[in-house]
Amino acid sequence: MTEPVLTVEDLSVRIAGLHILQGVSFTVAPTGVTVLLGRNGVGKTTTLRAIVGLTPRNGEVRGTVRMSTRSLLEQPTHRLVRGGLGYVPEDRCVFAGLTVAENLRLAERRGTTAAYDRVFALFPELDRRSRQRAGSLSGGQQQMLAIGRVLLNDNQLLLVDEPTKGLAPKVVTEVAEVLERVAESVPVLLVEQNLAVVRRLAHDAVVLAAGRVAWTGDAQELLSATALTKSLLGVGSAQGEHHGAGTEPGAPASTPGPAREDGS
Amino acid sequence: MDTIILLTLTGLGLAALYFLVASGLSLVFGLADVLNFAHGLFLGVGAYATWWAAGNLPGAGPDGLGFVVAVAFGVAAGTLMAVLVELVLIRPLYSRTIEQVLVTVGLSLAGVALLQATWGADARPFPRPEWTRQVTSILGAQVPNGGLLLIIAAVLVLAAILAFLQWTRYGLIIRAGVENREMVTALGIDVRKAFTLVFAIGGAAAALAGALGSVYFGTVSPQQGGSLLIFAFIVVVIGGMGSVVGSAYAAVAVGLLQQFVNYYGTSGLGDICVVALLAVVLLLRPQGIAGKVATA
Numbered sequence: 001m002t003e004p005v006l007t008v009e010d011l012s013v014r015i016a017g018l019h020i021l022q023g024v025s026f027t028v029a030p031t032g033v034t035v036l037l038g039r040n041g042v043g044k045t046t047t048l049r050a051i052v053g054l055t056p057r058n059g060e061v062r063g064t065v066r067m068s069t070r071s072l073l074e075q076p077t078h079r080l081v082r083g084g085l086g087y088v089p090e091d092r093c094v095f096a097g098l099t100v101a102e103n104l105r106l107a108e109r110r111g112t113t114a115a116y117d118r119v120f121a122l123f124p125e126l127d128r129r130s131r132q133r134a135g136s137l138s139g140g141q142q143q144m145l146a147i148g149r150v151l152l153n154d155n156q157l158l159l160v161d162e163p164t165k166g167l168a169p170k171v172v173t174e175v176a177e178v179l180e181r182v183a184e185s186v187p188v189l190l191v192e193q194n195l196a197v198v199r200r201l202a203h204d205a206v207v208l209a210a211g212r213v214a215w216t217g218d219a220q221e222l223l224s225a226t227a228l229t230k231s232l233l234g235v236g237s238a239q240g241e242h243h244g245a246g247t248e249p250g251a252p253a254s255t256p257g258p259a260r261e262d263g264s
Numbered sequence: 265m266d267t268i269i270l271l272t273l274t275g276l277g278l279a280a281l282y283f284l285v286a287s288g289l290s291l292v293f294g295l296a297d298v299l300n301f302a303h304g305l306f307l308g309v310g311a312y313a314t315w316w317a318a319g320n321l322p323g324a325g326p327d328g329l330g331f332v333v334a335v336a337f338g339v340a341a342g343t344l345m346a347v348l349v350e351l352v353l354i355r356p357l358y359s360r361t362i363e364q365v366l367v368t369v370g371l372s373l374a375g376v377a378l379l380q381a382t383w384g385a386d387a388r389p390f391p392r393p394e395w396t397r398q399v400t401s402i403l404g405a406q407v408p409n410g411g412l413l414l415i416i417a418a419v420l421v422l423a424a425i426l427a428f429l430q431w432t433r434y435g436l437i438i439r440a441g442v443e444n445r446e447m448v449t450a451l452g453i454d455v456r457k458a459f460t461l462v463f464a465i466g467g468a469a470a471a472l473a474g475a476l477g478s479v480y481f482g483t484v485s486p487q488q489g490g491s492l493l494i495f496a497f498i499v500v501v502i503g504g505m506g507s508v509v510g511s512a513y514a515a516v517a518v519g520l521l522q523q524f525v526n527y528y529g530t531s532g533l534g535d536i537c538v539v540a541l542l543a544v545v546l547l548l549r550p551q552g553i554a555g556k557v558a559t560a
Contacts, residue, residue, distance in 0.1 A: 054446060057359040081452035093447045095440045106440055107451045149451065 003068070005030040005157050005187045006051070011063035013043070013050050020046045022211040023063070028157065033179070033188045033201040035219055038208035039234055044191040045090055047208070048159045051189075052087045053077040067157060082109065084156035088163060090191075092146040096135025100126055100145055103134050107149045119148040122178050140171030147178060158188045164197055176200050195235070199223050207232045266404035271523050273402065277411025277480065279519025280418030284473035285496035286503065286511045287425060288346075288466020294442040294506015296459045298354055299361070301368040303470055303496070304489030305375035306342045310471020311390075311478045311488060312379060314338030318391040326391030334391075335475045342471020343464050350463035355456065372490065379486035387485035390478040397482075410480035417476050418515075421469055425508050434461055442506035495522075498538060502545045504555020513553050517541065 004027035013021040021043045028034045036044045046055075054077055055061050065072040072080055081087065095103050104126070108114045120127040123144040129137065134145055143163055150158060163179065164172040176197045179188065183201065192198050198205070202219035215222065215232055223229060289303050317324040317337035324334040353371065357363045396413060399406040429435035437458045441448045448455050470489075477492070478484040499518055503510030518538050526534035545552065 052450065054450065076454075077449040078452050078454045081450060087450045089447065089450065093444055093450075095443045095447070097443055098436070098440060102436055102440075106436060106448070106453070109452060153452070 002030050004028055005067060006189065007064070007066045008047070008051070009064040009066075011047065011050060011061070011065060013046050013055060013059060013061050015046070015056055015059040020211050021050065024208065024211070024213055026206040026213055026216055028187060028189045029204055030187055031183075032203040033183045033190050034204040034206065035198050035202035036189060036191045036206050036208065037198065037222075037233060038214075042208040043211045044208055045161055048087070048161050048189070048191060052085060052159060053080055054087075084154065086150035086153070086155035086158040086186075088146050088150050088158065088160045090161040090165065092139075092142040094134040094137070094142045094145050094149075097133065099131050099133055100137070101130040103145055104130075104149055104152060107152045109153055112153060114152045115154070116152070119151050122151065122181065123148050138171075140167050140174065143167065143171070143175055144178070147175075147182070151182065155186050158182065158186055160188055161191045162193060163190075164192065164194050172197065195223060195229075195233075267527075269403050270405035270407060271527055272520065273405065273407045273415070274411050275520040275523030276516065277408070277414045277519070278523060279515040279517075280411075280414040281473055281477050281480070281492065282495050282499045282518055283418045283512050283515035284414075284421060284469045284476075285492055286499040286515060287421065287508050288462070288469045289496055290500045290503060290506060290508060290511045291425075291438065291442075291462040292466050293500065295438055295445065295455075295462050296354075296358065297361070297445075298358070298364055298459075299368070300349075300354075300466075301365065301493070302349055302371040302375065303368075303466065304493035305372050306346050306467040306470035307474035307477070307489035307492060308375065308379055308486060309345045309474070310338040310342035311474030311484045312338075312383065313341035313471070314475040315388070315390055315478065315484045327393045331391075331393050335472070338475040339468050339471045342474065343468040346463045346467020346470075347460060349467075350460050354463070355459070358459075376486045376490060383486070385486060387483035390482055390484045392479045392482065396479050408480070410476075410482075414476050414480055417472060418512075421472065422508065422512055425465065425469075428465075429508070434458055438462060495538065498542050500552075502542055502552055504552025507552070507554035510552055510554030 006028035008027070009025050011021055011024040012019070024043070024047060036047060038044050049055055050061050051065050051072060053072070053075065061073060063073070067085060070083065072085070095106070104116070104119070125141060126145060126148050129141065134142060137145065147163065160179065163175050167175065172194060179190070179201055182188065190201065198219060205215070205217060205219035205222045206213060207215040207222070209232065229235065285303065285307060289300060292298050292300050314334050314337065317334040318326045318331065321334065321337055324330050324337060349371065353367050354364065357367060396410045398409050400409055400412060429439055437448060437453055437455070438461070441455055441458055445455055473492070474489065477488065495518060499511055499514045502517065503512070503514030518541070521537050521541060522534035524534070525537045526532070
C-alpha cells in the first residue's frame with residue numbers, strides 16, 4: 001500500500017473550553033481527493049485549521065499530524081505552507097483592498113519561480129482582471145483567486161475548505177472542474193457540503209460526528225449507501241444536495257453519528 | 265484674513281506633529297493589534313537624542329548640516345528603541361492585550377522617569393537653527409518657520425510611507441496584514457518581520473516628531489511624548505486603525521479644530537472640542553474615517 005501524504009493521529013482540539021475534536025485519526029492518500037464530511041459544527045474546519053497551525057491562541061491542540069515523515073504541529077503556519085502545505089480557507093479570505101495581481105504577488109516566494117502560467121491556464125479571468133480590486137470580484141472569481149494564489153507554488157498537499165460555499169450552480173461546476181484538474185497533480189484534503197461535488201471528486205471519505213471519526217472508506221461507496229449517508233450526514237445521497245444542518249460552527253453536533261471510530 | 269491664514273498654517277503645523285506620532289501608532293495597531301502606550305517614549309528618546317547629539321556628537325550641531333546630523337541621530341535612536349521594544353517586550357506578548365497594555369504603560373512611565381532622573385524634570389532649551397526661530401510672510405500672515413518645517417516633514421513622511429506601502433514587498437505584506445493577518449501567514453509569510461518593520465517605521469516617525477516638535481516649541485521635556493500621545497491616539501481612532509491616509513485626514517481635522525477653537529473660543533476649549541469630535545466619529549462611524557473592520 002502507498003504511504004499516505006498526511007497522517008492524523010489522535011488529534012484533539014479544545015477552544016475556549018469546548019472539546020471540538022476528540023481524538024480524530026485518519027490518513028490522506030498521496031493521490032486524488034480525500035473528502036472530510038460531517039454535519040455542521042462537527043469540527044471539519046477546526047481539523048483543517050489545526051493541521052495548518054491556525055488554531056486560535058486560546059485553543060489547545062494535542063495529537064500527531066505528519067506530512068510524509070515531517071511532524072507538523074510544532075511548526076508555525078508560514079513554515080508549514082512554505083514546506084508544501086497549501087491552504088484555501090473557508091470564505092475565500094482574499095484581500096479585498098488589494099488588486100488581483102497584488103493578491104497573487106503576495107503568494108510569490110523568494111528563490112522559486114511563481115507558476116503564473118499554471119494559474120492563468122486554469123483561471124484566465126484572473127489574468128484579465130489583474131488590476132481589479134479583489135473585493136469587487138464575484139464570489140466565484142474570489143474563489144478562483146483563493147485557489148490560484150495557492151497554486152502559484154508547488155505543494156505536497158492542498159487543504160481546501162468548502163470551495164463551493166455560497167456559489168451559483170454554474171460556478172460550482174467550474175470550481176469542481178478546476179479541483180479535478182488540480183487533484184491530478186497534487187493530493188487534496190477537501191471539506192465540502194455539496195454531495196454532487198463530492199461524488200465527482202472524492203476517492204476517499206472521512207466522516208466526522210461530534211468531534212470524532214464516525215466512518216472512513218471509499219467515498220463512492222458511502223454515497224451509494226443511502227441509509228448510511230442519511231445516518232452520517234443527515235441527507236440522502238441521491239438528493240445530491242448540501243448536507244449538514246442546524247448546529248453552530250464549533251459546537252458538537254446534536255445528533256452524533258454511529259460511534260464506529262475505525263480511524264485508519 | 266491674515267489671522268485665518270496664520271491659524272490655518274499653525275493648525276496644520278500642529279496636525280503635522282500629530283500625524284508624525286499617529287502614523288506609526290496606527291500601522292502598529294492595524295497590523296499587529298498592539299496598543300502601544302510606549303509610543304510617546306520613542307518621541308521623547310528622539311527629542312533627547314537630538315538635543316544630546318547637537319551638543320556632544322562630533323559633526324552634529326544646532327545649525328546647518330550639523331543639525332541634520334543631530335536629527336538623524338535622534339531618529340536613529342528612536343528607531344532602535346522601537347525595534348528593541350518590539351523584539352524584547354512585545355513579541356512574547358502578541359495576542360495578550362492586557363499584558364501588552366501593562367508592559368507599554370509601565371515602559372512609558374519608567375522611560376519618562378529615566379529621562380527626568382538623567383536630565384531633570386524641567387524643560388530645557390532646544391538647540392535649533394536660527395532660521396527656525398524666524399517667521400515667513402505668507403499672504404500677509406507671519407508664520408513661524410518651525411511650523412512650516414513640521415508641515416514639510418509630515419508631507420514627506422506621508423509620501424514616503426505611502427510609496428513604501430504601495431511599491432515594496434513589505435508594504436504589500438503590511439497592507440494585506442492590516443486586512444487579514446492570519447491569511448498572510450497562510451500564504452507562507454512570516455508576518456513577525458513585518459511587525460518589527462512597522463515598529464521601526466513608527467519609532468522613526470515619532471522620533472522625528474520629537475526632534476522637530478522640540479524645534480517648534482523651542483524646548484525639550486520628559487513629559488512631551490505623553491501629552492502628544494493622547495492626541496495621537498485620538499487621531500488614530502478618528503482616522504481609522506491601520507490607515508495612514510486616514511491618520512493624515514484626522515490629524516488635519518484635529519489640528520485645525522484645536523487651533524481655531526482655542527483662538528476664537530477660550531484656551532482649552534479646542535481640546536474639549538477634539539474629544540467631542542472623537543465621540544461623534546465613534547457614534548457615527550466606529551471604524552474611523554478610513555478604517556476597515558479588522559479580521560483575524
